Amino acid sequence: MTQYLVSVLTEGAIFGIMALGLNVIWGWSGDFDLAYYGYVALGAYMTLVLTIGRHPAPERYILGLTLPYPVAVLLAVVAAMAMALVIGLIALRHLRGIYFSIVTLGAVYVLYTLAGQFVPLFNGYQGLSGLVNPMADVLGIDFNSYQYFLLGLAIAVFLLVYLFLSRVSSSRFGLALRSLREDERAAAAFGRDIYRLKLKAYVLGAAIGGLGGALFATYVTAFNTSAWAPLETIVLYAAVLVGGRGNIRGVVLGVFIVIVLIEESTRFLPEIPGHPNIVLALRPIVIGLALILFLRFRPQGLLPERRYIDRIQEKTKQELAT
Amino acid sequence: MTTDAPAALEVRGLSKHFGGVRAVENCSFTAPKGKVTGLIGPNGAGKSTAIDLISGFKLPDAGTVIFGGRALEGLPPHRISRLGLIRTFQTPREWRGLTVLENVVLARWDEGRETFWRGVLGLRQAQREATVGELAEAREILEEFGLMALRNERAGNLSGGQKRLVEFARIRMAQPQLVILDEPMGGVNPVLGERMALAIEGFIATGTSVIVVEHNLPFIERVTDHVVVMSQGSVIASGPFASLRSNQAVIDAYLGEMPTYEQPSA
């Protein structure tokens, strides 16, 4: 039982990190980016090729180094940021709305195809594996206790990201970013460089996504293209939408509901004889329906975005009255 | 160009074509500093396009715009704004999801306080003090515009007239050298006209020159010192409002007598 709980919480923390990154791009900057999971995937792939060393043929992939784990994760995040910079520089210049979404969808599909077809890159559809218990020897953790270490690591990273974004959200940068989302032209009329701001948010979001991907690869010890289905992006979007777009507490709630609850509840459904696919197919159906229903009836999500509430003046008036 | 005061804005030979349509054709005028200049003309005269060209939202085919001693054409809107020229739009463009107070506070672009790293590391002491001072100023301005009670309201929930007032409060906060108001009376209850006229006087008093594009001619009469008339993409007349009423070119442009009643808002 504890093992199950540990794994659910670890997954929840990791997906929470991914969703927080998506919230920067979609929740705050307002861009419906369909390439997001590509940054997660790149983070996962890079972490693997930088730590698993060189496996014998027929496996083929780039790099194949055995760098220390924290260094590998850092480089993986940098790689995700680099890719986001390239895509963002192109896509954010003139495109908005569905044109932006379609181009990002195209970009991620190209990368997805490359990752699967161009074997020398990341070993094609087979993918990479073998990232077993990084840091265990350094920290002296035995095999059985490692899951707790990973849980702690995931939660620690999640909290760091959460606090970091909390600061960004309540800063003037965050406010300016959200004004872009609300009305770009007015933001430009008041001195904001739309392109630069959006690009910064895009790369920041991608960095967090890459970090989530790195941790995901650590948790699963492997990664390949089947973990990279278009559905994964939708799941993250559903989490952000349901919980509360723009509100990082909402995002956490959304991850809990969409990913933990729905995922785990469908896991426990009994197999229906003769229809082996129902349970597997139910999850995307529920998530798709949740997406549609929330967009229709509660687009702001369960926890709407928080705004700065000014209270000081009232106190002064009261003091003056007495 | 009857005034000898320095110019807040000089437009020379501005032109813009869309396909075969000549939206703005060799348009030239001057807006004197410290005054309110009206920009009027029948529908399709090219006023809005001219504003877009001046403020950087569209690129001119020809011509130049001189502001604060430099040429503006070719610069993106945010750079022109940072040089001290702010414009409004035909529909109120408040930042819907933010509060009224947030809208006003955000009106001032501050490079030092708005960077990403400042957001992460926090503001320095001097910057924090600046923020506190700014908040106080914002409250004062909201008080002046009668919006204090609404300051924590989501800006998108306000009425059309209130949104216009928020826009004016934003301009007051930003204190630009020049503000261009694009049909501020559009869709607004005429009762607010006097309120807006007072706001415009407030702009002048605090050192902001004003250009107003409007169809509502009584309003133009009330607030402007100098009026520029456009028709079919060019300027056909300019001068104090009273002098234009008997100007034949202006009358022709408006197809008959210049209306003295309020035109229906767009």
Added chain:
Amino acid sequence: MHQALLILGFGLVTAAILSLSAVAFTLEYAVTNVANLSHGEILTIGAYAALVVHERTGSAVAAALAAAVAGGLIALAMHAAVVDRFIRRGTPTLVIFIATLGLSFVIQNVLVIIFGAANRAYTIPSGAPFQLGPFLWTALDIEIIVSALAITALLFVIISYTKFGKALRAVSQNRELARVSGINANLVASATWFLAGLVAGYAGFILAESIGTFTPSFGFSFFLITLTAAVAGGLGRAFSTMVGAVIVGIALEFFGGYVSPGYNLAFAFGILALVILIRPRGLFVNARRSVFE
């Protein structure tokens, strides 16, 4: 040269299917301003309907009809149950776009539940390929190209010369104006989606025939190429979309012929990205915006 012409011949078959799918998508967009991300599922449902009917009746014609009707009905349902409701609330089109993505997943997985996720074979004896000019086509290929041409011609007649077609163009240009002049915009939109669904369902049928197998997600994959053609031609412009589809279809075939076909989708998106970046409104940009350009 011979090789090139051969590939061109195959490309025309792909182009035929692609142009039908793209025109249907464009009609949906023109009349509701919504890029329907679940459009591919109309093709998939058409394919499954054809399979079921073909297994029962053994008739390819009945299967084709079933595909079209099923496509029409599902498109109508999509419009009534999801798209139209959002439009009535005045929801921004990007939000509806996202909703159709969710819808796509729902439909795909409902199909998985009903039919299973495995490949379904759809083999209709296509006959031996024979020489027709410089091209090498089977009887099936020729049927596909001819039927595509016929349907296109029919659509052209409907849109250009019938009262319905006029109403369609009016609604696509300016919904409010159309409504004010007495046109029931909702009815026109529903009918247009039904029409688009008929065409898309049939496209699914010939696509399945052409490939020989399909799965619940095959429509979605093909849709991504459809999107390329539709955007390249200009969203909302029916005929330039068709030209775009022909170009993309042929280009894809050449690319697949000289490079590995696994990269087809990537190549299609490469084209798409290029088109959007250079000419966001499509390759055949025109100042006016109407269904027919």
